[in-house]
Amino acid sequence: MKPEFFYQALAEQGFELTDQQKDQFQRYFQLLVEWNEKINLTAITAEEEVYLKHFYDSLAPILQGHLKNEPTTLLDIGAGAGFPSLPMKILFPQLEVTIIDSLNKRIQFLHLLAEELGLEGVHFYHGRAEDLGQDKAFRARFDLVTARAVARMQVLSELTIPFLKVGGRLIALKASQAEDELAQAKNALHLLFAKVLDNVDYLLPNGDPRSLTIVEKKKETPNKYPRKAGLPNKRPL
Structure with missing residues (x-):
């Protein structure tokens, strides 16, 4: 997907990018490729692939x-x-x-990227979900949690639901x-007082299959979740 086709595809769905937003995506691509030579960020580095698959x-x-x-x-x-949250932040600047x-x-x-792109209302923390999910500064604080290709839903639910406010939603890509x-x-969703609202299968413009699952938090998460680091993976709920 060449950048022009990316802009066109969004415009056809009602999202006309400004010149600033186009520049932000272009600079994002450049920094991603530059930094990928120092640290492993992605296996996808060709411009058309980055614009489509990231x-x-x-x-x-x-x-x-x-x-x-x-x-x-x-919370991502x-x-x-920075996927999926920072491309969404570029398109929808009001997201915190x-x-x-x-x-x-x-x-x-990510700190450098946000600075270079002029993104405001973005915050980055080094830590594990199992630890920060028990931290009062993070627990039950967010309207939405996103996770893209992070873990199976059985594990992912324990890593994400504790961060949501009651009525908040997990969006799993x-x-x-x-x-x-x-x-x-x-069973995991039952224990965490969460319910699947929607599950959508769709295709990328090149025909690749994708799935989006929306889960809503119905009640406060029991205090024992998330369990200690490593346990959700070793012994899924």
Whole structure:
């Protein structure tokens, strides 16, 4: 997807990018490639692939109608190089974005990226979801949590739901159909007082399958969740 086709695809869905937004995406691409030579951020570095499989793909929650350009607190877990939250922040500047990541070098990249792109209302923290999910500064503080290709829903739910306010939503971006994952996660979602609202399968412009799962937090998360680092993976709920 060449940048011009990226702009056109968004315009056709009602999102006409300003020159500033186009410049932000272009600079994002440049910095991603530069920093990828120092630290492992992505296996995808060709411009057309980045615009399709990182930028366009990250905008799915907006393009599928699950976000509006209004003040919203969004936490992105395991965002790596900033996906999906920072492309969404470029398109919807009113989003208040927080990213946590377990690798400090990635956090350093994100700080520089935000500065270079002139992004305001973005916050980056080095840490693990299991630890910060028990921290009062983070727990039950967010309207939305996003996670893109982070973990199976059975594990992901424990890593994300504790961060949400009651009524808040997890938006999980997956590479393929999520029905089997959701069946396996039934017990975890029950224990965490969360409910699946929607599960949408769709295609990227090149035909690649994608899936978007929306989960709502119904009641306060029991204090014992998330469990200590490593346990959600070793012993899924």
